[in-house]
Amino acid sequence: MSIGTSRQLPRVAASRVGTGLAAVLVVVALLLPDRLERLSPGAFARLPVEAICGAALLLVLRPRARRVVAVLAGVVLGLLTLLNVLDMGFHSVLARPFDPVLDWILFDDAEAFLSDSIGPAGAIGAVVGAGVLVVALLVAMVLSVVRLSHVVVRHSAVTTRTTLVAGTVWVLCAALGVQVSGTAVASGSTADTVRSRVQQVRAGVADREAFAEESAVDAFRGTPADRLLTGLRGKDVLFVFIESYGRNAIEDPDMASDVGAVLADGSRRLGAAGFSSRSAFLTSPTTGGGSWLAHSTFASGLWIDNQQRYRDLTSGDRLTLTSAFRRTEAWRTVGIMPGVTRAWPEGRFYGLDNVYDSRNLGYRGPKFSWTPVPDQYSLAAFERLEHGRPARDPLMAEIILTSSHNPWAPIPAMLGWDEMGDGSVYESVKKAGEDPTDVWQDPARVRTAYRRAIEYSLNSLVSYVERYGDDDTVVVFLGDHQPVPTVTRDRYGRDVPVTIVARDPAVLDRISGWGWQDGLKPGPDAPVWRMDAFRDRFLTAYGPR
Structure with a gap:
């Protein structure tokens, strides 16, 4: 060679x-x-x-x-x-x-x-x-x-x-x-x-042309202010979203018994405090993420399943559930948005008089992975800043609970309502929690962490209503979407639970024709509506008879 x-x-x-x-x-x-x-x-x-x-x-x-x-x-x-x-x-x-x-x-x-x-x-x-x-x-x-x-x-x-x-x-x-x-x-x-x-x-x-045609139709656009929400005058109405609270949480065999026990205990505790509740399901336009698409669908009565629709909606003047309350001038409208960390101009579209985000809730504790503020603290801040103020007007509040946001670790612990202070106490709670990088190595641990996060969010809300609710309290709480496929395993569709809680029997009498089921947990045969149907049915039920 x-x-x-x-x-x-x-x-x-x-x-x-x-x-x-x-x-x-x-x-x-x-x-x-x-x-x-x-x-x-x-x-x-x-x-x-x-x-x-x-x-x-x-x-x-x-x-x-x-x-x-x-x-x-x-x-x-x-x-x-x-x-x-x-x-x-x-x-x-x-x-x-x-x-x-x-x-x-x-x-x-x-x-x-x-x-x-x-x-x-x-x-x-x-x-x-x-x-x-x-x-x-x-x-x-x-x-x-x-x-x-x-x-x-x-x-x-x-x-x-x-x-x-x-x-x-x-x-x-x-x-x-x-x-x-x-x-x-x-x-x-x-x-x-x-x-x-x-x-x-x-x-x-x-799709943009189709959405323009859909949004041009609004049965409540010209409704006079004095004919809006007459059945809720004088009430404090709270719309509470629980992040990733989906149908799987109450029907998946791996978590249904534990979450069901929390809901059953919540129904018992609220019943002892004089409250009644009705529950059903709503079909969300999104799954796994995109909470703002669900929020806007619920509030606007339009199907918002992509970002272009969301932009077109929030740049317009569509009447939303929250802006309907403001139009009446009978409520002060506020938003508790712990997941917002920067300017949020959409607050004007939703008709909110004031928005409290992660920067002005008074929280000085640690973040729990993505979640800037624990749910119980967000509710305590709402009580301190708005609901607990003397000689105030009736409130309409949109409250977003984010502790059940992916990646579900570490999870806050329930504390005494007088023990949270500025949130510094959560430092030790976070240190005792799990590391999300460890949790996400095992799908079974992910599902367990998700379940525990949902339980924490539900317990926070039930405890708040039990402690601070009164005859004029009306709470509508629901999930925004199902969690990621790692948790759902592509089962249970896009349905999320929705519940109305009130102490005044007249409030629930207004929805007696809806066929919703008693308690905080809807059963498998509970009614299922598309989420964009809620606005019109709610405004109709609580309008003039």
Whole structure:
């Protein structure tokens, strides 16, 4: 063997390795599923029709056109790979695919969630790392496709025969329905993805026009103030959202007995204090996250299932449940928003006279992972700042309880209502809690942590009503959405429990025709409404008779 030949061997080996890696990258991109649960060896034991057609096209193109097509194909394949990865994340958290038209705004919320959970430095590092990976993937994909295009032309005879054989095999597998591990061998997933994305973009554009038509219809837009909410005059009305409180919490066998016991005990305690309650289910427009979509759907009577609808709604003048109270001038309207950490201009749209967020509730204790303020403290702050003030007007309050927000660790503990002070006492409570990074290594521990967080939120609310409620207290509490699929295991749909609590029998008499069930826990056969139906039914029930 000559010296020249010996020097060429490493280069040849390196070239072949590079070509092999390029082929693997392209094939993986073509066959990558859009859900984590579908990510298995069987998913890659398929024959992608796009690779067969791509090789055939490269064989017939002229050099300049071939280079252009190879670069464009690499960019498109890289973008589709990114979309599949985003779909994996969205399916894991929100139980739906990523919407390339409407979901970009959610990255701001993701960054804020990371910043609140792991700190600003960690969030910046994660964002920078993600950006580097995106660029690296796009560059690697383009270089891989270009490299493979050269190989195809250089070995055109072999490529032609291989393409013909592969095409024949693909047609036969498609015709016979051949499968491996339940997955069709003849794959056209990338082409299907492109078609679905095009349809998704068209639907996103058309949705704005459809929403404009829907929002133009409002049965209560012209209702005079003196004919709104006449059945609740003089009452303190509290709309309380419990984060991630879904139907699964009261029906999943792994948690139903424990959460059911909390609700049964709550019904007993409130009954002893003179309160009665009625419960049912509402179907949320979102799941796993996007609480503001549920809040706006509940308040506006419109189905708000994407960010564009939310923006259009909150930039308009739609009458909401909360703004209806303000229009009457018979209530002071306030918001208790412990999850808000920055300016929140939507408060004006909702007709809130004052909004208390995490910065002005007086809390000086630690954050519990994402949750800035424990639920019991938020309710105590509401009592101190508004409800407990002497000689005040009737109140309408929207209260968001956030302790049951993902990742559900550590969880606050119930304290005496006179023991919380400025919240510093929670330092020791947090230290005694679990680390979320440990909890999330085991799905069973995640579900247990979720259950305990829901129990804490429910106990906080029941204890507050038991202690501070009176004859003029009316509480409407509900979940905003189901938790992430890790907890629900894709069961129980999008329903959330909803309950009305009052001591005055006349309040519940107004909804006697709704068919809601007694107690804090709705049964399996309780009525189920879409969440956007609540506003009109509530305003009708408590309007003039």
